[in-house]
Amino acid sequence: MPQPSFDQPKGVANWKEAALWLRARGIEDIECITPDFAGVPRGKMMPTSKFTGNTSLALPSALYRHTISGEYPDETANFRYEPRDSDLKLMPDLSTLSAVPWETDPTAQVICDVVGADGKEAPYTPRNVLKRVLSLYTERGWKPIVAPEIEFYLVAKNEDPDYPLYPPKGRSGRSIVGGQGYSIAGINEFDELIDDIYHFSEGQGLEIDTLIHEEGPAQLEINLRHGDPIALADQVFLFKRTIREAAMKHGIYATFMAKPMQGQPGSAMHIHQSVVDAKTGKNIFSLPNGDASPEFFHFIGGMQKYVPAGLVMMAPYVNSYRRLTPDMAAPVNTAWGYDNRTTAFRVPVSDAAARRVENRLPSSDANPYLALAASLAAGWLGMVNKVEPTAPTEDTANEGLIELPRGLLEAVALLEDAPDLADVLGAEFIGLYAGVKRAEFETFMQVISPWEREFLLLNV
CATH class of the missing domain: 3.10.20.70 (Glutamine synthetase, N-terminal domain)
Structure with a gap:
């Protein structure tokens, strides 16, 4: 043997x-x-x-x-x-x-x-909440497949929270500036740190698919290979720790705050999602002839209907809602479209076997287990309840009217008033999670911001 x-x-x-x-x-x-x-x-x-x-x-x-x-x-x-x-x-x-x-x-x-x-x-712990959602897929003979993309910033050490964050100096000795989207030179500024990220990841059996420089100064993105939701949530959980440790080794911080720097793009955790037949492994979003299936459209319909109520699990802090603003390359609605990055739910160009839906709403500050649980719960509810989506959006969708909760308290209230999500996620979890989020908002309200001192001190 x-x-x-x-x-x-x-x-x-x-x-x-x-x-x-x-x-x-x-x-x-x-x-x-x-x-x-x-x-x-x-x-x-x-x-x-x-x-x-x-x-x-x-x-x-x-x-x-x-x-x-x-x-x-x-x-x-x-x-x-x-x-x-x-x-x-x-x-x-x-x-x-x-x-x-x-x-x-x-x-x-x-x-x-x-x-x-x-x-x-x-039942209320994050890994178990995600397992509960996955069990509902299993009962139907389905298996979700996901692939997260995690954005984060590298910032100079900041020991006083009253001061803004700034990009760190790279190997050139200068702080990197914006406009470095997909720049290889931007990545090369932090070659040694990135080497450590790769080495640390390899030592843990974590698989990085690609790494790019995003639009913000010293903003990077790591894409993970698609797979089982629990395994991928575990990877994001460990990756965050790994990236922080690699950055600390080089005397800088890595932050997954949704909006760490004023006037710069926020950091997202986009989630690509598909569903396969558990027995055959075939993508149920596609029919045998290659066309999109009813389940595909119902999954999108569920995302549109239920994600707003689950948004607080994808945007869990006051700071998260600073990212979800118009004209900042982040979605502000529940629109969907084919290869349209201005929508909340994008359908990337692919063959029938890889047909999937990208949820572009979650921010990188989200707990990956809970963000995946909320997103997959919405899609499951859509398929089970046969929710029809709107027509796909062909134009720019992230300008003008905001169709999502604009702040943390509004998002918490929507989650508390969503009986369908309570059935899927568990009422005990929602009660505990909502209570924690409300308390975090009250703690935030005790802090007087620079804006208030700037505009209210001598004017009111």
């Missing part, structure tokens, strides 16, 4: 293989991590011997009830704390086991699922 190979950078089948994989690499410590609502890695670090010794890993349930700044909101009818703040258990997904290549001591990491004391999956 052939022995399993432990040369692969990522993933093992069972605990016995995990012990051998860790021993073969001389791993001393392991990080057991899971994403919170913000997509921040939370968890525990321990010696390898303890990890493989059937140790129980627990985190408090309050982990999914605090804001990005660490506050704990007051209870409401739908936002409740677990009365005893009982433990949630981390269950390592050994298929995600990989090295942490930037650590000086041999270290590994593993993404964990979260279960309650009864052993059942905690």
Whole structure:
């Protein structure tokens, strides 16, 4: 019987293989991590011997009830704390086991699922919310395929949040300026950093499809190869961490804020989506003759009808809505079109087998598990309810009337008033998530901005 190979950078089948994989690499410590609502890695670090010794890993349930700044909101009818703040258990997904290549001591990491004391999956945690949506596709014999594109900025170190962010200096010794879209010279300014991103990614078994320079100064985009939604959400989760660590190594920051610099383009996380038959692997968006199927149009119709209510899962912060403004190369409506980048839902040019819908609304600050869950939930509802889309838009669609929530509170209210999404995503998740988002808005409202000092101080 052939022995399993432990040369692969990522993933093992069972605990016995995990012990051998860790021993073969001389791993001393392991990080057991899971994403919170913000997509921040939370968890525990321990010696390898303890990890493989059937140790129980627990985190408090309050982990999914605090804001990005660490506050704990007051209870409401739908936002409740677990009365005893009982433990949630981390269950390592050994298929995600990989090295942490930037650590000086041999270290590994593993993404964990979260279960309650009864052993059942905690329904409101991000990875489980996405799994819930995928289970609905499975019941229909469908399997979604996704490919995210993540934009981010490199910025000079900023130790005082009162000061604006600026692009860092590249190898030329000068700060890169705008107008570098698809510029190879723009990428070359940060050759050594990008080499580290590639090396760190390879060491974790993460696959980068392409890397480009975007329109903003020192704004880059990484495209990932298409695949299973959980696997791709895991990759985005790890990529964000990887890119930040690579940038820190070179004395600069990498930020996934949706709108980090005034007057510059925002950063998106575009999501390409298709659906295949689980048995045949054929794209259900295309008929045997190559024409678009009813499911294809219903998926778009669902995106148009339900994405506005799920937008807060794709644009989760006050800053996110600074990106979704007219005339800034970002969608402001629910229009769709063929190869039309001004629409929210673009259908790229492709053959029938690759027919897909690109959701251009999510920003790069979004938790990838939740952004994918909301987007795929909308498409599923469209197909199940046979929602017809509008006619495709052939003209510029991101000017003038804004058809989406204009701010965080409006977006939260739409999510809370969306019973169809509650059925798909889970009412408990929506109650907790909405409560956290409302609390984050109230924290933001406590901060006096430079605009207010500039125009109100002496004029009102």
